[in-house]
Amino acid sequence: xxxxxxxxxxxxxxxxxxxxxxxxxxxxxxxxxxxxxxxxxxxxxxxxxxxxxxxxxxxxxxxxxxxxxxxxxxxxxxxxxxxxxxxxxxxxxxxxxxxxxxxxxxxxxxxxxxxxxxxxxxxxxxxxxxxxxxxxxxxxxxxxxxxxxxxxxxxxxxxxxxxxxxxxxxxxxxxxxxxxxxxxxxxxxxxxxxxxxxx
Amino acid sequence: xxxxxxxxxxxxxxxxxxxxxxxxxxxxxxxxxxxxxxxxxxxxxxxxxxxxxxxxxxxxxxxxxxxxxxxxxxxxxxxxxxxxxxxxxxxxxxxxxxxxxxxxxxxxxxxxxxxxxxxxxxxxxxxxxxxxxxxxxxxxxxxxxxxxxxxxxxxxx
Numbered sequence: 313x314x315x316x317x318x319x320x321x322x323x324x325x326x327x328x329x330x331x332x333x334x335x336x337x338x339x340x341x342x343x344x345x346x347x348x349x350x351x352x353x354x355x356x357x358x359x360x361x362x363x364x365x366x367x368x369x370x371x372x373x374x375x376x377x378x379x380x381x382x383x384x385x386x387x388x389x390x391x392x393x394x395x396x397x398x399x400x401x402x403x404x405x406x407x408x409x410x411x412x413x414x415x416x417x418x419x420x421x422x423x424x425x426x427x428x429x430x431x432x433x434x435x436x437x438x439x440x441x442x443x444x445x446x447x448x449x450x451x452x453x454x455x456x457x458x459x460x461x462x463x464x465x466x467x468x469x470x471x472x473x474x475x476x477x478x479x480x481x482x483x484x485x486x487x488x489x490x491x492x493x494x495x496x497x498x499x500x501x502x503x504x505x506x507x508x509x510x511x
Numbered sequence: 512x513x514x515x516x517x518x519x520x521x522x523x524x525x526x527x528x529x530x531x532x533x534x535x536x537x538x539x540x541x542x543x544x545x546x547x548x549x550x551x552x553x554x555x556x557x558x559x560x561x562x563x564x565x566x567x568x569x570x571x572x573x574x575x576x577x578x579x580x581x582x583x584x585x586x587x588x589x590x591x592x593x594x595x596x597x598x599x600x601x602x603x604x605x606x607x608x609x610x611x612x613x614x615x616x617x618x619x620x621x622x623x624x625x626x627x628x629x630x631x632x633x634x635x636x637x638x639x640x641x642x643x644x645x646x647x648x649x650x651x652x653x654x655x656x657x658x659x660x661x662x663x664x665x666x667x668x
Binding site for chain 1: 557559590619630634
């Protein structure tokens, strides 16, 4: 009996360890993302052969910080759709937070006329593997020899509350550096966000 | 008789709701580093975060029950412009008498790592600072029982 208990404990520990070990870090190559979009179609990063990379942003409907950045996410996609398209992902538990359900995502996307994909990470596996902690949480991806590599992680800019007072546009500055073939200077930033609502 | 009743009721009316103190990072840092021998329970919240607001009463309970051993510091991260319309009503509704700061530092990357390097910035979040300035981060909702256990664990030799 105790052996079984120990075995179960070891399995549980290794599952936890797997989540920690596989959370991506800067310069890691990411696996493809295969998730359903609000239009019902499955989306893969391979659907964008001409893109130079991606602005992957974990976001959601209900969080005040995600709302504060919604317009800026729309603008980023307007500016970079052909080179670094926005891939928005919602990983929140839609049962505990009905505002973040797949149905609510479809409504939000239509209402705000998103021209980028808004993917539903129902199993939360994608958020786990990225190590995403909150919304919004950005991962800037650059294609390097057919590998999708993480070049920047963190906030969109340095002022969530007042767009006109922004001094550093982290994501745009990172893209500008990549376009010039230079190194990204600010590779990681921290920002307040709503914790991802794990199941 | 009537005056006696008034005297008995005075303590209830004297527990006034906390007044928000608006600070920059330096002001909060000073409060976090203040060596008064108490364990500091530092909770970060905004009015728009439902789970954060639901957590407030237990921090208040902790402040009232363990006030001699612990110092509860509630750090509100809302915009200063909604202090009167949104923040104060939440404090009044929950009868908050613990210390409340409004941290007016929109450049969050400049201070999150200084609170605790391992903090991603996700809220709800609570940082517990013991008397030796060791910091423990809880990037989740804490129950009252968990909070009490953490305090007891710190007190153990």
